[in-house]
Amino acid sequence: MNWTPADPARCDTLPRLLRHNGTANADAVAMREKEFGIWRTLTWGDVLARTRAMALGLEGLGVAAGQVVGIIGDNRPDWVMGEVAAHAVGAMSLGIYRDALEDEVAYLISYADIAVVLAEDEEQVDKLLGLEDRIPSVRHIVFADPRGMRKYDDPRLLPLSDLLAEGERRAAADPARFEALVDAGRGDAVAILCTTSGTTSHPKLAMLSAGALVRHCRSYISADPKGPEDEYVSVLPLPWIMEQIYAVGKWLVCGMRVNFVEEPETTMADFREIGATFVLFAPRVWEAMAADVRARMMDASPLKQWLFELGMRLGSRAIDGGRRSWVADQLLFRALRDRLGFSRLKSAATGGAALGPETFRFFQALGVPLRQLYGQTELLGAYTIHQPHSVDFDTVGVAFDRDIEIRIDQPDAQGVGEIVTRHPNIFAGYYRNEAATAADLREGWMYTGDAGYFDAKGHLVVIDRIRDMATTARGDRFSPQYIENKLKFSPYVAEAVILGDGRDDLSAIVCIRFPTVAKWAEKRRIAFTTYSDLAAKDEVSRLLEGEVAGVNARLPEAQRIARFLLLYKELDADDGELTRTRKVRRGVINEKYGDIIEAMYAGAREVPVDTTITFQDGTKQRIRTTLRVIDLDRGAPVGARRAA
Numbered sequence: 051m052n053w054t055p056a057d058p059a060r061c062d063t064l065p066r067l068l069r070h071n072g073t074a075n076a077d078a079v080a081m082r083e084k085e086f087g088i089w090r091t092l093t094w095g096d097v098l099a100r101t102r103a104m105a106l107g108l109e110g111l112g113v114a115a116g117q118v119v120g121i122i123g124d125n126r127p128d129w130v131m132g133e134v135a136a137h138a139v140g141a142m143s144l145g146i147y148r149d150a151l152e153d154e155v156a157y158l159i160s161y162a163d164i165a166v167v168l169a170e171d172e173e174q175v176d177k178l179l180g181l182e183d184r185i186p187s188v189r190h191i192v193f194a195d196p197r198g199m200r201k202y203d204d205p206r207l208l209p210l211s212d213l214l215a216e217g218e219r220r221a222a223a224d225p226a227r228f229e230a231l232v233d234a235g236r237g238d239a240v241a242i243l244c245t246t247s248g249t250t251s252h253p254k255l256a257m258l259s260a261g262a263l264v265r266h267c268r269s270y271i272s273a274d275p276k277g278p279e280d281e282y283v284s285v286l287p288l289p290w291i292m293e294q295i296y297a298v299g300k301w302l303v304c305g306m307r308v309n310f311v312e313e314p315e316t317t318m319a320d321f322r323e324i325g326a327t328f329v330l331f332a333p334r335v336w337e338a339m340a341a342d343v344r345a346r347m348m349d350a351s352p353l354k355q356w357l358f359e360l361g362m363r364l365g366s367r368a369i370d371g372g373r374r375s376w377v378a379d380q381l382l383f384r385a386l387r388d389r390l391g392f393s394r395l396k397s398a399a400t401g402g403a404a405l406g407p408e409t410f411r412f413f414q415a416l417g418v419p420l421r422q423l424y425g426q427t428e429l430l431g432a433y434t435i436h437q438p439h440s441v442d443f444d445t446v447g448v449a450f451d452r453d454i455e456i457r458i459d460q461p462d463a464q465g466v467g468e469i470v471t472r473h474p475n476i477f478a479g480y481y482r483n484e485a486a487t488a489a490d491l492r493e494g495w496m497y498t499g500d501a502g503y504f505d506a507k508g509h510l511v512v513i514d515r516i517r518d519m520a521t522t523a524r525g526d527r528f529s530p531q532y533i534e535n536k537l538k539f540s541p542y543v544a545e546a547v548i549l550g551d552g553r554d555d556l557s558a559i560v561c562i563r564f565p566t567v568a569k570w571a572e573k574r575r576i577a578f579t580t581y582s583d584l585a586a587k588d589e590v591s592r593l594l595e596g597e598v599a600g601v602n603a604r605l606p607e608a609q610r611i612a613r614f615l616l617l618y619k620e621l622d623a624d625d626g627e628l629t630r631t632r633k634v635r636r637g638v639i640n641e642k643y644g645d646i647i648e649a650m651y652a653g654a655r656e657v658p659v660d661t662t663i664t665f666q667d668g669t670k671q672r673i674r675t676t677l678r679v680i681d682l683d684r685g686a687p688v689g690a691r692r693a694a
Contacts, residue, residue, distance in 0.1 A: 053075055053078065053277070053278040053305055054070075054074040054075055055304075055305075056070040056071070056074075056303075057070075058264075058268065061264070062237030062260065062261045062264055062265075063137065063232075063235040063236070063237055063239075063241070063260040063261070063264070064133075064134050064137050064241065064260055064263070064264070064298065064299075064302055065101075065105075065134055065137055065138040065231075065232045065235055066232055066235065067264065067302040067303065068094075068097065068098055068101060068134055068302060069098065069229075069232055071094040071097075071098070071302065071305060072094045072095050072097060072098025072099070073095075073098070075094045075278075075305065076093060076094055076095030076098075077093055077094075077095065078093060078094050078278060078305065079091055079092075079093060079094075079307050080092055080093055080094040080096070080097045080301075080305075080307065080308070081097060081127045081130075081307065081308050081309070081310070082307065082308075082309045082310070082324070083126065083127050083309075083310040083312075084309075084310065084311055084312040084316070084320050085312065086312075087312070089309075089323075092127060094305075097127070097131060100128075100131055100214070101131045101134050101135050101138070102135075102138075102217065102221060102228045103213075103214045103215075103217030103218045103221065104128075104131055104132055104135035104210075104213065104214060104217060105134075105135035105136075105138035105139050105217065105228060105231065106216075106217035106218075106220040106221055106227060106228060107135075107213035107214060107215075107216045107217030107220070108135055108136060108139055108141070108166065108213070108217075109139045109220070109227075109231070110213075110216050110217065110220055111166055111189070111190050111208075111213075112165070112189075113136065113139050113141050113165070113166055114139060114140060114141065115139070115140030115141065115239075116140065116141070116142075117141045117142070117163075117165060117166075118141065118142045118143070118144050118162040118163065118164050118165075118243060119132070119133075119136035119141050119142070119143050119144070119164065119166050119167075119168065120143075120144050120146055120158070120159055120162070120164040120166070120167040120168065121133060121136075121143060121144070121145050121146065121167070121168045121288075122145075122146040122147075122148060122150070122155070122167065122168070122169050122170065122174045122177075122178075123148055123168075123169060123170025123171065123174050123194070124148055124170055124314075125284045125285065125286075125287070125288050125293070125297070125310055125311075126170060126194070126310055127310060128168075128170075128194050128210065129145075129168075129170070129288050130288070130297060130298055130301075130308070132168040133145070133242075133298060134298075134302075137235065137241045137260060138228070138231050138232055138235070139231055140231070140234070140235065140239070142240055142241060142242065142243050142257075143241065143242055143243070144158065144162055144164065144242075144243040144245075144255065145244070145245075145287075145288050145289030145294075146158055146159075146245075146289060147245075147287055147289050147630045148170070148174070148287065149623070149624070149630070150630070151624055152177055152180055152181055155177060155178070155181065155185075156181050156184040156185055157252055158245070158253075158255075159181075159185045159187065159188060160184065160185060160187065161252075161255070161481075161482070162243060162255065162481065163187045164185075164187055164188060165187055165188060165189045165190065166188075166189065166190045166191075166192065167188055167190070167191050167192070168192050168194070168210075169191055169192065169193050169194070170193070170194050170195060171193065171194065171195035171197070171198075172193075172195070172197065172198035172199060174193075175191060175193050175199065175202065175207065178191055179191075179202070179204055188206060189206060190206055190208055191204075191206045191207050191208065192208045192209075192210055192213050193207065193208070193209060193210060194210040196209055196211075235260070236260075236261075237259065237260050237261025237264070238259050238261055239259060239260065240257040240258065240259055240478055240481075241258065241259060241260040241263070242257075242258040242260075242263065242294065243255040243256070243257060243258075243481050244256045244258055244289070244291050244294060244427050245289060245427070246426075246427050246428070247427070247629045247630075247631055247633055254480045254481075254483055254486055255480060255481035255482075255483075256291075256427045256428045256477045256479075256480060256481075257477055257478040257479055257480065257481050258430065258477055258478070259478055262430060262474075262475035262476070262477070262478075263294070263295075263298075263299045263430060263475070264299065264302075264303060265474065265475050266295070266299070266430040266431075266433075266473075266475040267295060267299040267300045267302075267303045267304075268303060269433075269450045269451050269453065269454075269473075269475070270295065270300065270432065270450055271300065271303065271304055272450065272451060273435055273450040273451065274397060274399075274421075274435055276300055276304045276306045276328060277304050277305065277306065278304065278305035278306060278307070279306075279327075280304075280306040280307065280327045280328055280396075281306070281307050281309060281324050281325060281326045281327050281328075281394070282296060282297070282301070282306050282307065282308050282309065282326060282327075282328055282329075282330075283308075283309045283310075283311065283317075283320070283321050283324055283326045283329065284296070284297040284308050284309065284310055284311075285311060285314075285317050285321070285331075285335075286330065286331070286332060287630065287631075289630075290402070290630075290631060291425075291426075291427040291430070291431040292330060292401055292402060292423075292425075292431045292432065293330075294431070295430065295431045295432070296308075296330055306328075309324045309326070318390070318391060321391040322388075322389075322390075322391035324391075325391070325393060325394040326391065326394065326395065327394050327395060327396045327397075328395070328396060328397050328398065328399075329392070329395060329398045329399070330398075330399045330400070330401065330423075331398075331399075331400060332400070332401070332402045332403065332631060332632065333400055333402065333403050333404065333405040333406075333409070333535075333632075334403075334632045336400055336405060336409055336413065336420075337405075337406070337409055337538050337539070338563075339390065340409050340412050340413065340539065340541070341540075341541035341542075341563055341566055342541075342566075343386070343390075344541040345541045345565075345566040345569060345570075348541075348569070348570070348573075349569075349573075357381065357382055358382065360378065361375070361378040361381075361382040361383060361415075362412075362415050364378040365378065365383065365414070365415030365416060365417065366411065366415050368415075369411065369414050369415060374417075379417060383416050383417050384417075386416060387416060387417060387418065392418055395418065395419060396419065397419050397421065397438075398413075398418055398419055398420045398421065399420070399421050399422070399423050399432075399435070400420060400421075400422055400423065401422070401423035401424065401425065401431075401432050402631045402632075403531075403631065403632065403633055404512060404514075404531055404532075404535055405422060405535065406535030406536055406538060406539050407443035407444055407535075407536075408535075408536060408539035409535070409538075409539050410422070410443040411443055412539070414441065414443075419438070420441075421435055421436040421438075421441055421447065422435070422436055422441075422445070422446045422447060423435050423446065423447075424446035424447070424510065424512055426471075426496065426498055427477070428476065428477040428490065428491070428496050429471055429473065429475075429476055429477070429496055429498075430475050430476070430477070433449060433450055433454050433456075433471065433473060434446050434447045434448055434449050434450070434454075434456070434510055435447045435448070435450065436448075436509075440507070440509075442505075442507070442509055444505075444511060445505060445507075445509035445510060445511050446509070446510050446511070446512055447509055447510065448508060448509060448510070453473050453474055454471070454472075454473040455471065455472050455473065456469065456470070456471050456510060457470050457471075457495075458470070458502065458503055458504065459497070461503065464503065465503040465504070466501055466502065466503045466513065467501070467502075467503070468497060468498065468499065468500065468501060468502075468516055469498045469500045469501070469502045469510070469512065470495045470496065470497050470498065471495065471496050471498060472494045472495045472496060476491070476494070476496060477491075477496075479491060499515055499516055499517065500512055500513075500514070500515060500516065501513045501514055501515070501516045501519055501529075513529050513531075513532065514529040514530065514531045514532065515531075518530055518531065518636060520550060520551035520552075521551065521552070522550055522551075522552070522553060522554065522555065522556070522608070523552055523553055523554050524554065524608070526608035526609070528548075528550065528556065528608070528609045530547070530548035530549075530550075530636070531548075531634075533546075533548045533556070533558075533601070533605065533609060533611070534546045534547065534548055534634075536601045536604065536605070537558065537560065537597070537598065537601055540597040540600075540601075541563065541566045542562060542563055542566055542567050542570070542593060542594060542597055543560055543561070543562065543563060543594070543597060544561045544562060544563040544564070544620060545560075545561040545620065545621045545628075545634075546558055546559065546560050546561070547559045547621075547634055547636070547639050548611070549647060549650075553651060555612035555613075556609065556610065556611050556612055557611065557612060557613050557614060557647070557650050557651065558598065558611045558613075558614035558615075559614070559615060559617050559639070559643065559646075559647075560594060560598070560614050560615070560616050560617065561585075561616070561617050561619070561620050561621055562581075562584065562585050562590065562594065562616055564581050564584070564620070567584060567585075567590060567593070568584060570593065571584060571587070571589070571590065574589065576589055576590075581618075581619065581620065582618040582619065582673050582675050583675075585616040585617065585618060585675075586616070586618070586675050586676065586677070586678075588678075590616065591616060591678050591680055594614070594616060594680075595680050595682070598611055598614055598680075598682060599682060602682060610682075611682060612681065612682060613650060613679055613680060613681045613682060614679075614680055614682070615646070615650065615657065615677045615678060615679050615680065616677065616678075617643075617677070618659055618661075618673050618675050618677065619663055619673070621634070621639075625642075625663075626638050627639060627642065645657075646659070646677065649679075650679050654679055655678070655679060656676045656677065656678055656679065657676065657677040657679065658675075658676050658677075659673060659674070659675050659676065659677060660672075660673070660674050661673050
């Protein structure tokens with residue numbers, strides 16, 4: 051493929067990179083989007099023309115340097131082009147998660163004084179209009195999808211088609227205007243406000259300059275090469291830093307093609323059609339895929355189950371230094387990788403949170419070239435990765451290059467301390483929050499808040515958040531996240547929260563993986579109605595008891611789970627129990643389920659629950675159930691043991 055790369059010295063902003071690609075590589079494919087079952091292709095020339103019109107249209111709305119443009123909706127080409135268009139007029143972009151609730155949206159818009167919001171469709175417009183006087187800064191809401199919009203008459207609403215028409219009119223009147231705007235951009239100017247995970251409070255907004263993003267993407271590509279022949283499917287939320295790196299930064303830097311699925315429900319089918327050469331999934335996606343594969347094998351014939359187990363043993367043997375089985379790969383894993391859409395994969399990665407070693411090993415055994423990433427929003431996402439031939443399930447690899455410095459601050463006797471990092475492309479601080487900047491960024495070093503150490507090979511090992519590291523009343527240290535990841539390798543476990551800080555022993559709150567457990571129950575003719583009803587079944591309790599006991603058998607005695615219960619609902623980001631990247635908010639869990647936790651530790655056999663849960667659409671459901679506490683010391687409910 052003929053591809054003319056950009057000059058790094060001249061293309062230090064995203065609009066400049068787009069201008070180069072849109073002229074030097076105008077006919078090359080830049081993006082695809084699936085609509086109504088058909089893949090629609092956009093060349094780099096198409097993207098440049100549409101972005102130019104969007105930028106000049108935004109300028110016509112009064113958007114100027116120093117202002118913030120909000121973007122909310124699904125991953126779409128217009129999302130990315132709207133972001134680059136905002137940068138072209140000197141504004142900063144702030145991506146808002148599409149499933150953010152009204153309070154979250156109101157906080158971010160008000161905090162950043164956003165005047166113009168690019169919204170995808172009726173769902174997002176409803177959310178914004180519902181905020182009324184809580185977002186007084188908003189003057190314009192530009193919507194891309196006109197379906198269902200005729201019923202609104204709010205003067206702030208503007209169809210994207212009208213914005214584009216105005217931009218084209220302005221371009222015709224002043225053909226040099228867009229070029230002047232792009233030339234005026236500065237690589238050291240803040241271009242992106244990226245939300246942090248916000249595990250304890252409202253998210254902070256990390257200020258990322260365009261030049262830093264571009265340079266870091268080049269550093270990343272040196273460690274994990276990508277080019278215009280590569281296919282990437284954008285499925286992770288665009289407000290997340292890693293999707294910004296891939297679907298925006300690396301897309302512009304190396305020219306890899308970015309593909310957008312039709313709907314979240316069609317993701318895997320669309321992914322398979324494209325035949326991606328690289329994939330980045332969050333740990334929860336890898337966990338769900340592993341659980342789905344294992345659940346499907348439950349329905350397979352005895353012969354296929356035997357072949358699968360044999361193949362997994364042979365695959366694991368290859369990981370441990372043996373020779374990869376050609377027979378197992380041809381008979382089983384090749385077809386399985388094709389079914390998952392992994393036939394053309396050259397590399398695969400996981401990041402955003404820790405992935406359990408069991409899940410990691412599972413995909414490596416299948417022949418998926420999975421590697422772990424590690425990083426933070428403030429450090430432009432990932433900055434460590436496994437080298438292709440040096441993958442270690444318990445580590446996150448090594449730094450991309452020599453410009454990235456990592457040290458362990460205040461290590462204990464075992465070498466464990468806080469991970470502290472600096473590199474030339476670090477963030478510029480937190481937007482309008484000097485106190486938080488001073489606390490986390492000291493003398494150019496970012497204090498990550500993560501506990502870790504370097505192993506004998508020089509690989510970085512991340513244990514957990516420092517504030518989440520816990521100690522039992524007996525003085526035994528443990529990482530809740532480490533044990534939770536082991537539990538989530540079970541196809542029946544969707545989420546788990548480990549308790550025990552300051553207690554005599556460890557307990558767990560477990561959420562069942564509803565589709566898999568439902569299938570298991572149906573095969574055994576166990577009648578149920580809802581998630582809560584299924585989780586309360588004695589048979590399900592016994593099933594999960596076996597899974598938890600299996601995890602205990604692989605843990606040191608001091609870290610074994612003494613008791614657990616199955617929660618009546620799934621943990622949900624909408625309820626504040628998880629972040630948008632699916633990290634557990636432990637403070638919220640301890641407060642919200644405090645009565646249940648205390649009852650578990652008080653020796654209760656059963657915990658009655660009478661509560662109401664509110665769904666995203668505003669509907670409510672009353673939950674009345676009884677949670678059984680399973681004591682794993684004796685394999686019986688705590689109360690039953692005491693009664694005996």
